Amino acid sequence: MKQHLHTLFTRALAQLQAQRVFPENITVDIRLERTRDTRHGDFACNAAMVLAKAAHIRPRDLAERIIEQLPTNDEFIAKVEIAGPGFINVFLTQTAYYTVINDILTAQQAYGHSQLGAGQTVMIEFVSANPTGPLHVGHGRGAAYGAALANLLIVAGFKVHKEYYINDAGRQMDILATSVWLRYLELCGETLAFPLNGYQGDYVWDIAANLHREQGDAFRHSAPVVFENISPEIVKADDLEKLMDALIERSQQLLGFTAYRLFFEKGLEIILEDIRGDLEQFGVVYDEWFSESRLSTNNTVAKAIEQLKAGGHTYEQNGALWFRSSAFGDEKDRVVVRENGQFTYFASDIAYHLNKLERGFDHIINIWGADHHGYVPRVKAAITALGADANRLTILLVQFASLFRGKERLPMSTRSGEFVTLRELREEVGRDAARFFYIQRKSEQHLNFDLELAKSQTKDNPVYYVQYAHARISSVFRRLREKNQTWYHNQATLKRLETDREQALLFTLSRYPEVIESAAHAYEPHQLIYYLRNLAQDFHTFYDDDRHIILVDDEQLRNARLSLIATVQQILRNGLTIIGISAPEVM
């Protein structure tokens, strides 16, 4: 509908431009907005006020000229009037609303799809947690948000590629492998001081136990030997990272390449399988799992750094190779090759982004935890230095989620292994509630996730509120069958929908395509959540109004109301599906 009006206004203004009412070199960007007050009609256009200056005409007079150019016999426009400082208010006809019902019932699950994306490709990378432990509730938010955003973009006409980047090549993975080995040694009967900065979680024991079952004591070394060259002073000096590095080196030395890789791969494999299964059960699936190690295998990192070097964007200092990112807006330069010859994490990140660019996506979206925001300028700098347009990359930051049980805040600390996993969260509150709560808030807002509320089965809980509206409608249709009545849709009957409650529903329904476009454009699935709550509320209000029993004896009225609620149900289902929540028939 909005689209339709937009076309009419564009045409009207083009005609005025042709008549030299205002200069031709002015770009006319028509903005049609929903009015806040129904007395101002359905849509308002402020073009007259915006263009008044350029046209040297008073806003209200210009509005007059614009209206003259609008068709007078459009079946969707009831009237057009000028108001306030020069707003052009458009009032829609009932036919316009009835058409919405027809359209929804015809298009069904495809209703609300838009051409905003025009087939452009988008790669969206999200979660990408290090495979060093199970996903926690913070990752859950990124997962829910990323998946919903991907669905939203698909519906808005983009071709979407969802990707998980597996950080399986860095030092963290070595820490994991070493942690597993140390636990394994303990299972062999060794007594040792497990490093405080190793991975403490129980899952490390599980992996070690798995290996111990398969391999027995084959890789046992005595604890004193393992810690032989590792001076206690290091620990005393509290330099835990140095201790860790020494232990990693020691385990590689004692185990040899093949055996070390066994521990490394086992940990990776088990954890990755856990993550993958966890996400799948959360309803989050990917098109591709992209492994970081693939980059080093293919020398992509080296090539990317070479490319920077060739472009003259690097220099050597203190034995390290630096990327001059400050020349592209970063606050300081960054090391890409360390003194010891190893690439930094940033270096492989540059390579990964180069790889993304080379795959030719029109848009690249990264969803990161807000704590990574400091990386945004350097990654964009790298893209620019590599000769690409940094605007192709959009980095969306998601704030962390704090868990509450009622008033009590639950502690979260990843390193110590003291955290609530996504799996535990799902088991406690269920997938639907988890996804709803995650997406309910704007992503850059801190999220307080109340487990009690998410579990409650009352109207306090917005998940149930929306789902219940859907189930209630199913229930009406079940009742219809029980009474051996049938429903057929006929637009002619819709004029029987004349109460305020019914009109309110028609109005809310008509906004759906606009909400989809707006939410997709702003990358804000929470807009859709708010809309669905709104629609559910309008429905419950309608449903509970005692004058509005749906299955009335009057066949025409009954069919009209059934058409109306069938439409509501379709939109609820479409919206819930985008967010990744089920639409139950019974509750």
Add this chain to the structure above:
RNA sequence: GCCCUGGUAGCUCAGUUGGAUGAGAGCGUCUCCCUCCUAAGGAGAAGGCCAGAGGUUCAAUUCCUCUCCAGGGCACCA
């Protein structure tokens, strides 16, 4: 110190690509509503100097600057 993100009703949060006499929702509080398709629901009331101060213009909660408050980030870690 520098850089991000927020600061809207008692609580949790929408809204703002600047708009039209009174700024919205849910929860909580207070009043009501099941002989009726699920009350996992509905109707109504109270509740606000949109953190503060300046500026930009026809118009600012929305844009700019400064201040205050909260959270996060500032590694040859990932």
